[in-house]
Amino acid sequence: MNKANFVPWKLILFCFLITGLIFNSMTFAGGQAPLSSKSSIKMALKKDPIMKNAAQMLTQGRDIFRFDTFGDEQFWEDALHLHQAIEGQQFGGVGSGLSPAQALELGLKVDVDALPQDIVQALEAGQVDLNDVAVTLALLKLDAVVGVKGTFNGNSLQSVGITCALCHSTVDDSLTHGVGHRLDGWANRDLNVGAIIAFAPTVQPLTDLLKIVNPDITDENVRTVLNSWGPGKFDAELVLDGKASNPQQVTNGVVTATNVPGATLLPNAYGLAGFNQHTWTGDWGSIPYWNAFVAILEMHGVGNFFDPRLDNAAKFPIAAAKKFGHITVDPDEDLVTAKLPPLHLYQLSLPAPQPRAGIDFDEAAAKRGDELFSGKANCTQCHAEPLWTDPGWNLHTPAEMKIDAFQANRAPGDTYKTMNLAGLFVREEGLFMKDENAGRFYHDGRFKTLLDVVDSYNARFDLKLTDSEEKDLVEYLKSL
Known part of the structure; x- marks a missing residue:
């Protein structure tokens, strides 16, 4: 792919768009005429308080997304001692440490723009020892490991924390697989979150939580659960309800798998403007709600969080026992x-x-598929253009979807979200991910390809699509 097609938009493009909207609205209100020159845009950014605020917030938001741990070192360092496993006994930690090769295998990514030119050249020439833990520490010092922040005292790794970018950014592999320019908002389909947590010297804090619902659970059991998630998946509800697996995965009344790990695919964070609910399952709340939820309950940052729905001991036994819906700090x-x-x-x-x-x-084929999408296949009943989800309340019951209710019932609303369809081609083609992690659609990845998805909808809702029509519909989905 052309790398330029995948570099996130520069802030100035966003500001240019907002500038046009603002000045056009001023025109309709009897204000000044729209300004289009670069000097006018710069002047607007400098003098207009709305534009200035938007630009400042956007820049600040990008830094938070990429680099802010919210103080979650208190968990990853103090509770799990993950930093000790990363640096290894050789550098004052425990075990053999984490080499770059191991880190890449776990799905961690490296931001090439954070690397000095001599290191880039050495990587290109194959002169960097990817089995040397010292290289991992050097990359952390450079802030080059996407989504991971290390704090050092000299050459000793004192603490480690994670940021939003760990799960919701990847790289374009411009240098080599796993090393390239950042792609903010792209779910990291290679990231094995469970295996990374299991790599920590202790998982006792998680074991203690899960003992609330299973008194006999051991650290070994917890590591088994974590390692069952696999690449590109995370189980946000495990520390709320303690449910490690779906007993029966059902589609259209047919059991397709049993004892499926409870983790869901990491969602993309792009293309969400205009959305109501945005997580796989419904009625959790808006994007700011989920940011607070994840920052405090999942990343274990330091902040205030309120949700009395988590007091429901029948649905959320762990959360209710630990009062996760009532977290307060100064x-x-x-x-x-x-x-x-x-x-x-x-x-x-x-x-x-x-x-x-x-x-x-x-x-x-996509043009033919477009006709099917809004016609015979009836996709627009839920996936309304151009949001590709329901405008307003974008949730549906498992019965409506004709699938099992396991994951839906782990959320307050017992529903599934209508997924946004923009950028589906990335997963279908497996761009910037290992081949084995490509595809995987629906919340739990039960459908390997888009054709599998369309074929399932054809059967579930008796659409009577022919084989060629199914393929045309897939090409249209890839064009969005």
């Missing part, structure tokens, strides 16, 4: 709340990647 110590507005704005600015006709999809 406002002066809150490292999350003030960051929610700029983080939200940055996430809403992340555009979905654009496919290229003749390369990413067959244009003629």
Whole structure:
């Protein structure tokens, strides 16, 4: 793919768009005429308080998304001692340490723009020892490991924390697989979150939580659960309800798998502007709600969080017992709340990647598929253009979807979200991910390809699509 097609939009493009909207609205209101020159845009950014605020918030939101741990070192360092496993006994930690080769195998990514030119040249020449833990530490010192922040005392790794970018950014592999320019908002389909947590010297804090629902659970059991998730998946509800697996995966009344790990695919963070609910399952809340939820309950940052729905002991036994819906800290110590507005704005600015006709999809077939999408296949009943989800309340019951209710019932609303479709071609083609991690659609990845998805909808809802029509519909989906 052309790398330029996948570099996130520069802030100035966003500001240019907002400038046009603002000045056009001024025209309709009897104000000044629209300004279009670069000097006018710069003047607007400098003098207009709305533009200035938007630009400042956007820049701040990007930094928060990429680099802010919200103080979650208290968990990854103090509780799990993950930093000790990373540096290894050789550098004052425990075990053999984490080499770059191991890190890449776990799906961690490296930002090439954070690397000095001599290191880039050495990597290109194959002169960097990817089995040397010292190289991992050097990359952490450079802030080059996407989504991971290390704090050093000299050459000793003192602490480690994670950021939003760990799960919701990847790289374009411009240098080599796993090393390239950042792609903010792209779910990291290679990232094995469970295996990374299991790599820590202790998982006792997680074991203690899960003992609330299973008194006999051991650290070994917990590591088995974590390692069952696999690449590109995470189980956000495990520490709320303790449910490690779906007993029966059902589609259209047919059991397709049993004892499926409870983790769901990491969602993309791009193309969400205009959305109501945005997580796989419904009625959790808006994007700022989920940011607070994840920052405090999943990343274990320091902040205030309120949701009395988590007091429901029948649905959320662990959360209710630990009062996860009532977390309070002194406002002066809150490292999350003030960051929610700029983080939200940055996430809403992340555009979905654009496919290229003749390369990413067959244009003629896509045109035929477009007719099917809004006609015979009736996809627009839920996936309304151009949001590709339901405008307003974008949730549906498992019965409506004709699938099992396991994951839906782990959420407050017992529903599934209508997924946004923009950028589906990335997963279908397996761009910037290992071949084995390509595809995987629906919340739990039960469908390997888009054709599998369409074929399932054809059967579930008796659409009577022919084989060729199914293929045309897939090409249209890839064109979005």
